[in-house]
Amino acid sequence: MVTEKDFVFTSAANTIDAGDFQWSAPSNIALVKYWGKKENQVPANPSISFTLNNCKTITKLSFVKKNSTITIGATKEKFSFDLLFEGKPKEDFKPKIQKFFERIEKYCPYLTEYHFIIATENTFPHSSGIASSASGIAALAMNIMSLEKALNPKITAAFFYQKASFLARLGSGSACRSVKGSVVVWGKHAAINGSSDLFGVEFSGQIHANFKNYQDTILLVDKGEKQVSSTVGHDLMHNHPFAAQRFAQAHENLSKIKSVLETGNLEAFITIVESEALTLHAMMMTSLPYFILMKPNTLEIINKIRKFRSETKIPVCFTLDAGANVHVLYPENVRETVLQFIKDELVGYCQNGNYICDTIGNGSQLIIDN
Known part of the structure; x- marks a missing residue:
């Protein structure tokens, strides 16, 4: 059984000084609702959702080593990042990202080594009632896992997506259902193979043509x-x-x-x-x-x-x-x-x-x- 310890990053095979990635991640709509949670973003009940296609967040993560000779601005903070929403600084979004980084630091300790520029935008209006926290945190988690993959190219695709969902959950519970799959289950359930409270899993059954x-x-x-x-x-x-x-x-x-x-x-x-x-x-x-x-x-x-x-x-x-x-x-x-x-x-x-x-x-x- 997969545990939280399996997601702790131990050592890097490569040294990465700078780079950028960009991912999109969709919102999702729960069919069976998740409502109520325990400590560490663990759901009180399992849920299942449809992943959406058009309502998504597009996030570019640019990064540079803090000790680089490149000028990167203030680097005294443990986590150093600038946040742009639709091309403009968005200070009121930063506390949520700060809290997310704090929650995932033990699993991604390399985050303290870089200054990040997080440039994000939605394909749908902000505050439109679409789950932008799910898509936004999922997109950021995918970018972070791309950095981890660059540091350790040996990680498998399965681990990549599983940990991305695990990380996304720590930022916004339903975000773990926005990483991979058209129908996603989150929460341990006896009838769903591989289901977990720690991350979302693709629905393992054969989906009928009526729902395609x-x-x-x-x-x-x-x-x-x-x-x-x-x-x-x-x-x-x-x-x-x-x-x-x-x-x-x-x-x-x-x-x-x-x-x-x-x-x-x-x-x-x-x-x-x-x-x-x-x-x-x-x-x-x-x-x-x-x-x-x-x-x-x-x-x-x-x-x-x-x-x-x-x-x-x-x-x-x-x-x-x-x-x-x-x-x-x-x-x-x-x-x-x-x-x-x-x-x-x-x-x-x-x-x-x-x-x-x-x-x-x-x-x-x-x-x-x-």
């Missing part, structure tokens, strides 16, 4: 900042009166959805996914303090989707993250019909009529390797 190139249209009901941070939301599960039942439900639903993804049962898929979305919000509404994250327009959209599905028998459903926006999920073969329904019936409930069309993707992609 599945569509996700994200309706931007509220593009403001989160009402409650993910960290605060997860912490509310510690003394939640329904926590134990919720964790048991997640295990059961993951077993069910595993079978659904293999058999192509769209009706069962809809039942599980919508139940999971509403359960997540129910847990927030019954916590102390409680949070009501849906907006009136969220409920209007949900009711419209249910009515449309009932009348047309088209297998379209919704899911939600911890916010007001709605992910509309449906097979590719009904794409034109569903998009017309969205334009006719749902866009009016979106902030400024904004929505994003996406599909299932395959995880992170290397762009530059220098």
